[in-house]
Amino acid sequence: MSGLRLGVRVPPCARADRLVDTVRRAEELGLDRVWFPDSQLLWRDVFTVLTAAALGTERIGLGTAVTNLATRHPSVVASAARSVAELAPGRFILGLGVGNSSVGPIGLRQSRAAELREGVAMLRALLSGAEWQFGDRVRSRLRDPGPEVPIHLAASGPRNLRLAGEIGDGVILLSGISPATLAAATARAREGAAAAGRGAAVPLTVSAFCAVTDDIATAARQLKPVCASIAQNGGADFLALAGIRVHVPARVEDVYPDLVHAEDWEAAVAICSAWVSDEAAVRFAEEFCLFGTADAIADRLRTLHAAGVGEVLLQHVGSYDLPTELIETVGMSVLPVLRGR
Template identity: 65%
Template sequence: MRVGVRIPPCAPVTEVVAAAAEAERLGFDEVWFPDSQLLWRDVFTVAATAAAATSRVTLGIAVSTVATRHPSVVASAARTVGEVARDRFVLGLGVGNSSVWPVGLPASTGAELRAGLGTVRALLAGEEVDFGGVRSRLRDPVPVPLHIAASGPRNLRLAGEIADGVILLSGISPGTLGSATARVREGADAAGRRDEPVTTVSAYCRVTDDVARDARELKPVCAAIAQHGGVPFLALAGVHVEVPPMSLPGVYPDVLHAEDWDAAVRACDPYISDAAAVAFAHEFCLFGSGEEITRRLETVREAGADAVFLQHVGSYDLPFPLLENVAGKVLPLL
């Protein structure tokens, strides 16, 4: 199983690229960059620059959207990164979330995601596409694997049906992970696919000897899941929370990408108990000693995951502590 890390493009491009190069040096297999045009630097520029500064690590975007960019623009940008990365680039697509909410746009529907991915794929394959009666193609196309990020059953089935890979946002709890992979298989079976999509599991991670102390930082993550209909999903793993309002005092731009994380934690206290945060850390996340995280990664692998990418809490700092701790205390055990 490949192990990757999420690096938000939250600093000047040279610093973000230095973090990606450090991840490669430390032995990580993959580096994933999130995309949100108001929060971070342009993700395709960062990915192309990182491709030029690395030689082995796979570079992925987790994830872009066809809601803020026309599919032809997405295809052109992906082609450009693909030229530099030379078979080391993966494009993840999703419904939008932090890309669409701050600019007043709705998230993509499943039909829009299906159509957008189809257009991007056709253009990257050099095919002509009908744009409302105008037929056009992309010059100098480069094939790029297309993954879908999904948590709900419909998009999980969609990923199984049409995507080269799926990025699971279900955490690592055996119950929720098993349910998510089953929905992906349903989509693949319905499409008559012989091969299932590459499965990548996203998980928050912290190497720590005191989970009870550090789990508090996960409260905004729990709150964001609850705000978007995930209370039953959390309860399936024994994590019981109340649904916070969509807007919390002192939290900008949203609870999952709060600029003041400590303030977001405090704002979530009335809705997410300390016990719920600890349960979430144990069930959904990779919080614990190097040995504990390694054991849990083995269960993720046994559940059928091809890769996992680890992320730290927060959106505006580079994950150097996570890189160093995982490289020193987890990767050698794997």
């Protein structure tokens, strides 16, 4: 299992210097990467946090999961990514998405496919030191382009999955680990890679909520807002493939800023209980997430690796506390089982 990498999502919910201790602990325990999400109103600036993490660690990989090209101009992202890559050469992945929680709270729309395509092309040109035509008259370039920066695209819908496979150096799958949905998402990403003449192989990272527990029923209750959000955002059919039938209103009041990033998580759980039963939450945890004992999680990770997944991005429930418990339990109990220590 040496080929499977395990990363963990660390929301920048505390001062950058304080986050470094969490990243160092992940490094000490043998995790392969720390991924930081980017949402300017929810958390600290992602590139400030990445800089602190790069300076405070030696081995562990770093990445954005994800930043965007809507609130940040591609030329700004290129400069920031180069700056981090200089401090952590060979350790940094630039993960990009359509915007989600960055654009919603300020009334912007998510990036469209054509905008992502052009933005990635601009990023690659600037990071390589080439000039780019801005508008009708201006051609500019990035001074002192640094180390190579892999660009991975996060996607869930069929069109964006194909686009990610076509133009990304890797794909971050947001479909969870349910075999049916994972197979469908993987197929779309590989179709995009093949259409671009890159072969069917494309590095795949799968994002999954994780909890090491022997009481799935109790732990799964915390997943109700996540399950409801998937149904609310066009994923009801995916859930139905796993026998989970959830109908959620297009707008849910009294949850800020949204279901997945709710500031009052327990209140969000209570509200979502109107649409997501305890049984549905358990089914969701078992099908789409990595909830269970260390042995059970290790077995599922082996299955993912056999299906062509190169990295798993582990998430804890919640956005405003650090995943300290997840890092400890995965590092102390799952990794030794997975890697035969």
